[in-house]
Amino acid sequence: MRAKITRELLRSLEPKSAAFDINDSELRGFGVRVTPSGSIGYCVRYYRPDGKQTRQSLGKSFPATSVSDAREAARILLGQIASGEDPAAVARKKRRATLTLRAFIAEQYREWLATNTQTPDATEKRLLAAFAAELDRPLLEFTGWIIEKWRSKRLKAGRAHATINRDLTALGGLFSRALEWKLIDTHPMDSVKSLQEPDARVRWLSEDEELRLRAALAAREARERAGRASANEWRAARRYDLLPNLTPGAYCDHLQPMVLLSLNTGMRQGETLKLRWDAVDLERAILTVRGATAKSRRVRHIPLNPEALATLTQWRAQASGGVVFPGADGEPLTEIKTAWGNLVKAAALVDFTWHDMRHDFASKLVMAGVDLNTVRELLGHADLKMTLRYAHLAPEHKALAVAKLTRPTARAAGVANG
Template identity: 25%
Template structure:
């Protein structure tokens, strides 16, 4: 969209901009204050340039959304997913997107060897872009972006022995501490690497995984310390060289992939991803009978339905009483 400017006219305010043909146009506003004028100016511009607003392409809206995200991780991710999405959708306008166009994109990506999960994520970013354009009044309605059904992934869940072997396989103290925290708090790796000592409360025995700068769109929790977590944190705190809990030579670390991979190899666990430690923690709690709502709170979920949708398939034992009632074959027939 063209830039608009606010000016003074006949004792009030006006909005003006330069059209594509180089001609400047100006409109008198009803507003009596600068703040009111800025809001009214946007409405006037969009009213007078309806075709231009609708002409905003997916490429333009995508970049506008990334700019709005700022330093959030999603902005960086969309820099990668956008290469494929914009090659297909880029020249289109929002009102031109339909199910057939989305399905053709999915078919093309899968034919290129991409997983259904990857396609699901890419089209999800397109939906987020459309929602953004609607929320900031660039478009009146966000088109519904068709996506293939998100596949169920087979998560590797470590048993207690495997979890201990993994921790013991970490030779570097900062990697060992990170693994203890990941398994002991059910937190995401980003939350652990972001954690500072001012959010570790030894007196109350709690860890605040939340951050207030809005850089993470994922939910984070305030969790209690277990005895093992408290002991590991106490040792690390006495030797701390920086504000960060996970540090190396006095500096925070951006990634622990190398250290994690080495620990997995030493433990002989085969294929394990670092995010599966969060799943391991969640399933371990549920298997021990911890109520779903408490598990959701530990995971930082704002809605229990998210917890249920993710982990319900790991809870067949919770339906045992229902199955027992349906055991007609072993029941005596009443006369």
């Protein structure tokens, strides 16, 4: 819409469901934008050096600023544009110089995390907590020295090397995005090296421990069945509705099938919780970990061995819905700490976490002679470096490799000279 912008015109405007502009017929380039909330902001329109039209706010609104004052401000700004200035570029430069770590996370990085990472809330929480003292520092002020100083304080406070490295990894990812989006000129962490960490922990179950874990699972199932039968007897005597019977062979709940699947596939807990039935092919005995649920964002296919296949087949017969392990609302389970903690206690396992079932899967594959690259593919590691932690479990393969290196003996050398 084009019209002479006056106080009377602006007072008569009614907001619409979408923002709209009015271009002044008296001063070319001068205009106002009316938002759905009813606010009226003054602005100018002009062509950038690349030929694209853009709109620049004057930072003034009606009625706080009169039309005549706003038109004069627009006239001055349009004159600067005519002499070669680009106010949008100036505003971006000013914003760039003052953009703090806190503002960048809130205004830009949070949305990127939500779209591109598995744990956006956890990453944001880590950044806000670990770098609380630096949140109001402009991104352009960060240097390697400032980050080294932050790290020294954390070390003196007794923080573990691994924790500090994870904090810096999160910060490094943030700066990579800021550099990509041209908000900083160089990556401030290019010269910051990771702290040396102890060898990665690899924990697997001994034969006796695995027997105890399986026995604890079976005992838990028996208790649940007995409890269900007792409850139904009590309810029947009072003519209450009975609870569903646990048929022979059926699982009492999600815990046993989840544990058996984890031991036989090496899936991460998050991957198991988010698994859907349309990613499970019982006929071909294979399941797919989709990129959206994988930590590496890469799709991988895991063959199901007989126990994993039998477990999922039985669970499929008694489960409904699209999620393999649903909660009460049909959405993926989010909390299994209590049930898992009680199971570990019942099995008398020491220092054994849910993630250690993944280590157990990988360790026993390597000890059975499976090559590391195949183990890497099954685990979904992006490169072999992570898988190498299991290399020491295959000493016989190292021995076979060295045995292939043959050298001439002294006797053979004498025969050749004779």
